[in-house]
Amino acid sequence: MSTATFIFLGRLNDFLPRDRKDQPIEVTFRGRQSLKHLAESLGVPHPEIGRVEVNGLNSALSAITQNGDRATLHPLPDGCPFDPPRFLLDCHLGRLTSYLRMLGFDCLYRNDYTDKGIAASLESDKRILLTRDRRLLMRKSVVYGYCLRSLNSRQQLLEVVRRFELAGRVTPFHRCLRCNHPLEPVDKSMIIDRLEPLTKRYFDEFHLCPACGQIYWKGSHYEQMTKLLEEIRG
DSSP, X not given: OEEEEEEEOGGGXXXXXXXXXXXXXXXXXXXXXXXXXXXXXTTOOGGGEEEEEETTEEEOTTSBOOTTOEEEEEEOOSSOSSSSOEEEEOTTXXXXXXXXXXXXXXXXXXXXXXXXXXXXXXXXXXXXXXXXXXXXXTSTTOOSXXXXXXXSHHHHHHHHHHHTTOGGGOOOSOBOTTTOOBOEEEOHHHHGGGSOHHXXXXXXXXXXXXXXXXXXXXXXXXXXXXXXXXXXXX
């Protein structure tokens, strides 16, 4: 039987029980166990972990833990791992998906996603997984991911904006809320037969989704985007 000590720093403590936060945790294990496996056995998903130190030296999550090791795990720093940001959201985050698309971010979402389906998508398409399911984040196929702490969709949006430093990347009125496809400007005369009487009368600037045919104008969605931007900038 071997023993190692783990120290989790910063927001990694969010995944620990109250009586284990901000203090060394002793782990007993048998055989060859990676730092990743032991960290996740304590509840901390690997995509949340950044720099790793073992006995004061830089190491990696894939390193095999030795008897008597003292591992210090840092959270990943804020920022996006690639540009432009690309997200995949699990089936419980439909409202958050709409908010992110409203701000112009590329978000894949289906309300019938399975964990297996999400894992398969991430293997073929480099995206950041957003979820509240830490077991899903622990899947081997998940390289980039974030576990949302809040249950409130507006607070979740602020979490994502802060964590991935998105405030300066917002491009509102750019992406379809229904299907995620980029929008295109469209002349009013081309879609006038599809507009309600009051919309025809009071609005002249329109955008069209070439994928699903949805029409957008600066009505209620635009007002909602303005409020979201005010929250983010605040």
